[in-house]
Amino acid sequence: xxxxxxxxxxxxxxxxxxxxxxxxxxxxxxxxxxxxxxxxxxxxxxxxxxxxxxxxxxxxxxxxxxxxxxxxxxxxxxxxxxxxxxxxxxxxxxxxxxxxxxxxxxxxxxxxxxxxxxxxxxxxxxxxxxxxxxxxxxxxxxxxxxxxxxxxxxx
Amino acid sequence: xxxxxxxxxxxxxxxxxxxxxxxxxxxxxxxxxxxxxxxxxxxxxxxxxxxxxxxxxxxxxxxxxxxxxxxxxxxxxxxxxxxxxxxxxxxxxxxxxxxxxxxxxxxxxxxxxxxxxxxxxxxxxxxxxxxxxxxxxxxxxxxxxxxxxxxxxxx
DNA sequence: AGTATACAGTTAATTAGTTAACTATTAGGC
DNA sequence: GCCTAATAGTTAACTAATTAACTGTATACT
Numbered sequence: 001x002x003x004x005x006x007x008x009x010x011x012x013x014x015x016x017x018x019x020x021x022x023x024x025x026x027x028x029x030x031x032x033x034x035x036x037x038x039x040x041x042x043x044x045x046x047x048x049x050x051x052x053x054x055x056x057x058x059x060x061x062x063x064x065x066x067x068x069x070x071x072x073x074x075x076x077x078x079x080x081x082x083x084x085x086x087x088x089x090x091x092x093x094x095x096x097x098x099x100x101x102x103x104x105x106x107x108x109x110x111x112x113x114x115x116x117x118x119x120x121x122x123x124x125x126x127x128x129x130x131x132x133x134x135x136x137x138x139x140x141x142x143x144x145x146x147x148x149x150x151x152x153x154x155x
Numbered sequence: 156x157x158x159x160x161x162x163x164x165x166x167x168x169x170x171x172x173x174x175x176x177x178x179x180x181x182x183x184x185x186x187x188x189x190x191x192x193x194x195x196x197x198x199x200x201x202x203x204x205x206x207x208x209x210x211x212x213x214x215x216x217x218x219x220x221x222x223x224x225x226x227x228x229x230x231x232x233x234x235x236x237x238x239x240x241x242x243x244x245x246x247x248x249x250x251x252x253x254x255x256x257x258x259x260x261x262x263x264x265x266x267x268x269x270x271x272x273x274x275x276x277x278x279x280x281x282x283x284x285x286x287x288x289x290x291x292x293x294x295x296x297x298x299x300x301x302x303x304x305x306x307x308x309x310x
Numbered sequence: 311a312g313t314a315t316a317c318a319g320t321t322a323a324t325t326a327g328t329t330a331a332c333t334a335t336t337a338g339g340c
Numbered sequence: 341g342c343c344t345a346a347t348a349g350t351t352a353a354c355t356a357a358t359t360a361a362c363t364g365t366a367t368a369c370t
Contacts, residue, residue, distance in 0.1 A: 013275060013287070014179050015200070016294040019221050021172035023301035026358080028169070042326065045170070059348060066174050071327060073350060078325075095335045095348040120168060123297045132168070135293040138286050139171040142278045146178035181328080184355095197356065214318060226357060228320060233355075250318040250365045 013142075024123055031115045037108055038082050044112050046075055047084065050101050051109050055088075057096045079105070168297075179278055186270045192263055193237050199267050201230055202239065205256050206264050210243075212251040234260070 028041040039047065045065050050056065056064075058072040067075070076099060079085040084105035090096040124132055183196040194202065200220050205211065211219075213227040222230070231254060234240040239260035245251040279287055 011291055011295070013278065013291060013294075014176075014183070014271070016291060016298065017172060017176035017179060020294050020297045020301065021169075021176045022221070022357085023298065024169050024172060027301055029358085040325070057348075066177070067326095068328075069349070070329085070351090074326070090348095093336070093348085097349075116169070123168065123300055125300050127293055127296050131289055131293055134286055135290040136166055136168060136171060138282055138290040139168075139175050140166070141282050142175045143171065143178065145278050145280050146175065146182055177327085184328085195355070212318075222356095223358075224319065225321090225359085229356070245318095248318085248366070252319075 020123075024119060027122070028116060028119045031119060032112065035111060035115060037111060037115075039084065039108065039112060040078075042075060043079050043082075043084070044116065046072075046079060046099075047101070047105060047109065047112065048116075050085065050099060050105070055098045055100050057090065057098055059096070061099060084108070175278075179274060182277070183271060183274045186274060187267065190266060190270060192266060192270075194239065194263065194267060195233075197230060198234050198237075198239070199271065201234060201254075202256070202260060202264065202267065203271075205240065205254060205260070210253045210255050212245065212253055214251070216254065239263070 025041045028044070032039055032041070032044070046061055049061060049064050058076060059069055061067075061076075062069045062072045076085065076087065076097075079099075080087060083102055085099050086102055087097045088100055090098050180196045183199070187194055187196070187199070201216055204216060204219050213231060214224055216222075216231075217224045217227045231240065231242060231252075234254075235242060238257055240254050240256055242252045243255055245253050
């Protein structure tokens with residue numbers, strides 16, 4: 001029979017990761033909406049990658065964002081519906097779509113990035129920079145530990 | 156015009172929080188399913204609270220899990236459909252439902268807790284305990300920072 | 311007492327994630 | 341060259357989150 005004192009829910013890593021990621025994502029969505037930008041935080045993750053390297057396939061975007069190819073379908077649907085990207089069939093491999101930023105998609109990048117930075121600054125307010133670096137190091141290790149269990153998914 | 160070198164996506168706190176929480180949640184769901192337990196990680200968060208204190212209202216569960224009252228509706232629907240909890244109208248306040256564990260809900264607690272512990276151990280494998288504590292301290296600060304922006308939601 | 315306000319829960323529409331099953335195209339082995 | 345494998349994308353059914361609008365009940369004020 002497990003002891004109740006064994007579980008410190010408020011301080012559990014799993015709970016804290018869920019809560020912090022959710023609050024940050026929600027607040028970023030609110031900042032985007034408040035600025036009149038019709039993009040969500042998840043769509044932003046795609047847009048920022050395309051800003052670095054335009055014309056990637058859905059599969060490549062999936063790999064870079066750790067999302068499944070299935071998730072990319074709806075995400076690109078949404079981005080296309082809002083006129084931020086366009087799907088272009090790859091002439092050399094007709095299975096693939098290449099995703100390109102539209103002028104509208106390019107034009108909102110600066111605002112999106114500014115708001116994302118504001119959000120990050122708000123999240124880390126009062127946190128010692130060295131402790132933050134340490135925390136990020138731990139999270140990267142957690143990511144490596146869990147990615148192993150995820151092999152052979154999303155393929 | 157923003158500089159691309161300004162953004163270190165792989166090491167951004169927001170990205171890492173999303174990725175780690177998602178991988179941990181996914182893997183916990185897989186562990187539950189592999190053990191033949193028909194509960195999800197989000198349902199588990201409700202069950203563990205009820206194990207500590209049974210008969211809470213949906214509103215109380217929402218507050219303890221940082222979920223909205225709307226989220227609780229479907230979550231409790233799912234738990235009830237699987238026979239793990241039952242809704243009981245509160246006789247002293249007919250607006251409220253009190254949520255009670257069923258014998259079936261109680262019976263799987265030990266297994267769920269064991270698997271959650273295994274999942275946490277896997278996530279933190281090779282992480283210095285002191286660094287983990289430090290990381291959790293940072294995450295709790297981030298939570299406080301972001302919770303402020305969330306005031307007046309979910310009420 | 312009676313009205314207005316607050317509160318608990320629900321429903322509907324939207325976004326985003328999962329797994330499983332499917333289509334179409336490319337690449338490899340014989 | 342041909343048939344099998346793998347790959348890219350899609351669809352369908354499900355879980356879970358959001359906001360907005362609504363029902364019914366309790367509380368508070370005058």
